[in-house]
Amino acid sequence: MTRTTTETAGPLAIYARMQEAVLNGDGADATLLPAELLAEDVVVETPFAPPGMQRYEGREAWLSYYRTGGAGLLVRFEQFRELTTHQTDDPEAIVVEYELTGTVIATGIQASVTCIAVLRIRDGLIKHWREYQDIPAITEALTRPPQDLAGADAPAQ
Template sequence: MPANTSPADLYRHSLQLLLDKNIPDWVGLWAEDGILEFPFAPRGWPGRLEGKESIAAYMRHYPDHIDLHDFPDVRIHQTTDPETIVVEMRGVGRLVETASPFDVRYIAVVTVQDRHFTTYRDYWNPLAVQEPGVDFAGSNR
């Protein structure tokens, strides 16, 4: 990414990588000591991932579970901290195992330093994918 890449541009690029199912390059956007948090994680699911390796392990099989088709309605809000953005969006697609529709709203608070994600708090509703037999992206359920 160019040196003048904004946090919003980096985030938009990360969404395209997810749509392309390019998980290695998506993980490459993370700082080595990056932290990915899920404040609403249900029991048995990770609530906090520390370090690029943990994030990579969690995301490795993401496309095997969720087939993303689009991120409509992406709204990125600037904050008083130029390195931090707040994102509102929807992710739509299907759950691979059941072929059920996937349509989830997200709010994320993301901090970027030196063109890498350093913190990412993902406020999404995991109940949207909690169907019998569905396991999500490396969860420990």
């Protein structure tokens, strides 16, 4: 049996593909990651998210969330800056810290958020993805009215 590139890719290669997918998205299709990077039985956890949005079991559950609830975010990501990557003693797992910078499409507000993710890759697919996000920064960026932009740059009177 011949394996595809994804099936043989390790954690660092899959993480690099995640970065590409986030930056190549247009914001209108907020699935962020192509389904082929996710194991069918993937578990995605965001422990600091609001209740009911902290755990998704299975590829379809995660993609369904992003097609519905996640689609409301509508953020175009412009920069994915890797801060640090830690390889672990477990060859399937890495811990990554990164900063995402994007623009909220509805308001034009640009903001950055720092995240830490623990990724477990098995057979070239994401099996477990636990991400710790700066929820206050995300909330502020998504709820700040666009008029705050003009006020931020206006000279003091």
